[in-house]
Amino acid sequence: xxxxxxxLTSGNKREMKQNYKFIISYDGTRYxxxxxxxDLEMTIQGKLEGVLNRMIGAEGTGExxxxxxxxxxxGVHARAMTASAVLDTHLSEAEIQSYMNTYLPxxxxxxxxxxxxxxxxxxxxxxxxxxxxxxxxxDGKPVFDRKYVTVLDREPNVDxxxxxxxxxxxxxxxxxxxxxxxxxxxxxxxxDTINIEKxxxxxxxxxxxxxxxxxxxxxxxxxxxxxxxxxxxxxxIQDILKACDRKKAGPTARPEGxxxxxxxx
Amino acid sequence: xxxxxxxLTSGNKREMKQNYKFIISYDGTRYxxxxxxxDLEMTIQGKLEGVLNRMIGAEGTGExxxxxxxxxxxGVHARAMTASAVLDTHLSEAEIQSYMNTYLPxxxxxxxxxxxxxxxxxxxxxxxxxxxxxxxxxDGKPVFDRKYVTVLDREPNVDxxxxxxxxxxxxxxxxxxxxxxxxxxxxxxxxDTINIEKxxxxxxxxxxxxxxxxxxxxxxxxxxxxxxxxxxxxxxIQDILKACDRKKAGPTARPEGxxxxxxxx
Numbered sequence: 001x002x003x004x005x006x007x008l009t010s011g012n013k014r015e016m017k018q019n020y021k022f023i024i025s026y027d028g029t030r031y032x033x034x035x036x037x038x039d040l041e042m043t044i045q046g047k048l049e050g051v052l053n054r055m056i057g058a059e060g061t062g063e064x065x066x067x068x069x070x071x072x073x074x075g076v077h078a079r080a081m082t083a084s085a086v087l088d089t090h091l092s093e094a095e096i097q098s099y100m101n102t103y104l105p106x107x108x109x110x111x112x113x114x115x116x117x118x119x120x121x122x123x124x125x126x127x128x129x130x131x132x133x134x135x136x137x138x139d140g141k142p143v144f145d146r147k148y149v150t151v152l153d154r155e156p157n158v159d160x161x162x163x164x165x166x167x168x169x170x171x172x173x174x175x176x177x178x179x180x181x182x183x184x185x186x187x188x189x190x191x192d193t194i195n196i197e198k199x200x201x202x203x204x205x206x207x208x209x210x211x212x213x214x215x216x217x218x219x220x221x222x223x224x225x226x227x228x229x230x231x232x233x234x235x236x237i238q239d240i241l242k243a244c245d246r247k248k249a250g251p252t253a254r255p256e257g258x259x260x261x262x263x264x265x
Numbered sequence: 266x267x268x269x270x271x272x273l274t275s276g277n278k279r280e281m282k283q284n285y286k287f288i289i290s291y292d293g294t295r296y297x298x299x300x301x302x303x304d305l306e307m308t309i310q311g312k313l314e315g316v317l318n319r320m321i322g323a324e325g326t327g328e329x330x331x332x333x334x335x336x337x338x339x340g341v342h343a344r345a346m347t348a349s350a351v352l353d354t355h356l357s358e359a360e361i362q363s364y365m366n367t368y369l370p371x372x373x374x375x376x377x378x379x380x381x382x383x384x385x386x387x388x389x390x391x392x393x394x395x396x397x398x399x400x401x402x403x404d405g406k407p408v409f410d411r412k413y414v415t416v417l418d419r420e421p422n423v424d425x426x427x428x429x430x431x432x433x434x435x436x437x438x439x440x441x442x443x444x445x446x447x448x449x450x451x452x453x454x455x456x457d458t459i460n461i462e463k464x465x466x467x468x469x470x471x472x473x474x475x476x477x478x479x480x481x482x483x484x485x486x487x488x489x490x491x492x493x494x495x496x497x498x499x500x501x502i503q504d505i506l507k508a509c510d511r512k513k514a515g516p517t518a519r520p521e522g523x524x525x526x527x528x529x530x
Contacts, residue, residue, distance in 0.1 A: 025408045077409070094404075101406055109406035139359075141366055141374035143290045144342070148409060 016090055019120055022066075022083045023112035024048070029147050029256070030107060033074040034081070044072070044108060048083070051103045055096070056089050067122045069263040070129060073215065075255030077148060080111070082263040084122040120265075128192070128264035131207045133221045134257045138201040149202070150257030156228025158198050163234035164227040165194035168220065168241070175244040177223070179215025179252060187213055187244075194220075206261075215252050223250030281355055284385055287331075287348045288377035289313070294412050294521070295372060298339040299346070309337070309373065313348070316368045320361070321354050334391045334528040338480065340520030342413060345376070347528040349387040385530075393457070393529035396472045398486045399522045403466040414467070415522030421493025423463050428499035429492040430459035433485065433506070440509040442488070444480025444517060452478055452509075459485075471526075480517050488515030 026044050036046035045066055052064040066085040072078055091099065097113040104110065136142045137152040168191055175187040191209040205224065207217050223240065226232040232240075232250065240248045291309050301311035310331055317329040331350040337343055356364065362378040369375065401407045402417040433456055440452040456474040470489065472482050488505065491497040497505075497515065505513045 025405065027408050027411075079409075097404055101404070104406075106406060106411050107408055109408045111405040139362055139366070140290065140376040141369075141371060143292050143372055143374045144344075144410075144413060146292075146371050 017086055017088045018115050019084060019086050019118045020093075020096070021112075021114045021116040021120060021122070022048075022085070022110055024081045024083060025079050025109045025111055026077060026081070027107040027147065028072060028075050028077045031074065033076070034068050034070070034072045034078075044068075044078075044081075047104060047108055048100070049085075051100055052085060052087065054103065055091070055099050056087055069122045069126045070212070070260065072260055073218070073255050073258075076258045076260070077256075078260040080262050081260055082122050082126070082265075084116065084120055086118075122263075125265050126211075126263050128208060128210055129212060129260065130262040130264075131212065131217045132259050132261050133205040133207070133217060133253065134259070135203045135205075135221075135225070136201050137203075142201070147256060148259065150254045152203075152225070154229075156203065156225055157230065158196055158203065158228065160230070160234055161224045161228040162196050164224055164232075164237045165196060167234065167237040168194060172241050173244055174213055174216060174241070176240050176246055176249045177216050177219040178213040178246060179219065180213070181246060183213065189213065189216070194224075196224075217258055218253045218255065219246075219249050219251075221257070222253040225253065226250040282351055282353045283380050284349060284351050284383045285358075285361070286377075286379045286381040286385060286387065287313075287350070287375055289346045289348060290344050290374045290376055291342060291346070292372040292412065293337060293340050293342045296339065298341065299333050299335070299337045299343075309333075309343075309346075312369060312373055313365070314350075316365050317350060317352065319368065320356070320364050321352055332387045334387045335394060335477070335525065337525055338483070338520050338523075341523045341525070342521075343525040345527050346525055347387050347391070347530075349381065349385055351383075387528075390530050391476075391528050393473060393475055394477060394525065395527040395529075396477065396482045397524050397526050398470040398472070398482060398518065399524070400468045400470075400486075400490070401466050402468075407466070412521060413524065415519045417468075417490070419494075421468065421490055422495065423461055423468065423493065425495070425499055426489045426493040427461055429489055429497075429502045430461060432499065432502040433459060437506050438509055439478055439481060439506070441505050441511055441514045442481050442484040443478040443511060444484065445478070446511060448478065454478065454481070459489075461489075482523055483518045483520065484511075484514050484516075486522070487518040490518065491515035 031042050031044050032040045034044045036043045049064050049066050064085055066083050069082045093113045097110050100110040134149045135152050136149040137155050142149050171190045173188050178187050189211050193208045195206040197204045296307050296309050297305045299309045301308045314329050314331050318324055329350050331348050334347045358378045362375050365375040399414045400417050401414040402420050407414050436455045438453050443452050454476050458473045460471040462469045
């Protein structure tokens with residue numbers, strides 16, 4: 001099970017470098033997103049790397065490079081973000097998990113730590129991702145999950161949204177649904193499924209695809225909600241896709257309703 | 266449906282006083298409990314009365330007297346606290362609810378407002394209450410409901426706790442489970458059911474009875490957890506009840522895991 005490799009460096013110092021895979025949950029409310037930024041302390045990646053550097057006795061250095069499967073936006077949550085990093089440590093998987101959970105704040109949890117193949121790369125090896133977007137509407141307020149739902153003024157028409165969602169399934173150029181207007185790489189992605197579930201006062205959108213562009217889930221949701229409110233007809237989705245123009249799609253839905261649920265390898 | 270009564274006061278001022286029933290949810294994390302206290306601004310009752318006084322044009326007065334079915338402790342939550350108050354207003358039920366939800370903070374929600382009989386009293390008429398106590402244990406952290414669960418160091422033995430719970434069912438003097446050592450009134454209560462459910466990393470205790478003493482659910486839970494950890498044998502519950510001595514029972518479990526679920530009338 002352990003895939004350790006030791007090598008003698010020039011100074012005869014014994015190294016114990018191994019590649020580790022992490023599964024992480026976080027409440028993104030307080031953070032400027034996953035990706036570390038030089039002058040912003042509050043990022044998920046920054047917090048995690050800070051604790052890992054401290055754990056391996058390299059506090060304050062940039063030695064650990066934690067690779068996330070994706071980069072969630074500011075305020076977006078994750079139930080199972082996957083990440084990988086090469087660490088030089090003699091600690092066991094359980095000890096690493098325990099150390100991280102002790103020193104991480106209460107809104108970031110490490111749910112699993114496993115030694116993995118040296119070739120495993122959390123971003124390049126990801127073949128699919130599931131996101132969930134949660135909306136709530138009603139006369140009261142969603143007191144207990146208010147940080148994890150987007151509150152709607154009124155109930156959207158779910159049947160209309162499902163019709164529109166069908167037209168989004170498949171391989172398309174999703175440039176109209178990309179928040180980065182300067183994106184130079186391909187904006188073609190495969191969207192396998194969009195399930196829209198209504199349960200009491202909640203409407204949950206589940207998106208599964210091979211990859212997602214910047215803000216893509218939030219723009220898809222914002223556009224589907226416009227359909228649900230009757231501002232865009234379901235059939236117009238095809239024109240929006242064809243236009244390859246962000247301005248043709250609906251607004252970017254708020255971050256708090258979005259949660260990364262799973263990464264497939 | 267409307268049970269309005271108008272009377273002409275000495276000054277010929279028309280009054281529209283009616284009794285209203287409210288169903289309220291709150292996240293108790295930020296509050297010093299339900300009951301208003303003269304020098305503490307942050308109480309649930311205080312917040313609600315403040316908004317109701319403002320609504321009827323009596324801002325800053327103590328005109329509205331909101332009666333809660335029970336008084337939750339600091340940090341304890343409610344999904345359906347019931348309360349009643351006589352209000353002098355021409356607003357409809359829906360308008361009252363909308364006004365309250367607009368001016369209350371996001372951690373207090375009014376889920377229902379109904380005109381009720383003048384004789385309805387949210388505390389005296391309550392014939393039963395359901396409380397839930399939620400515990401979590403595991404290697405990670407309960408990121409998304411961290412304010413609503415009590416984190417345990419390890420898994421308690423649920424079968425042992427169920428055995429002990431059976432001995433608590435029925436009419437007993439619960440003085441050993443009362444947080445108020447100066448309690449002069451009867452400490453006899455009927456506990457109908459204690460259901461202990463295990464689901465994944467969660468253990469949930471459901472208590473239903475005709476009334477609960479101060480801290481009673483938390484002391485019951487704290488004692489059951491001691492049984493679950495093998496520190497108290499299930500049979501010892503009978504001795505603890507008989508002793509009528511708070512010091513014989515287990516510790517008062519933390520407030521964050523407790524939630525008032527329902528009041529029966």
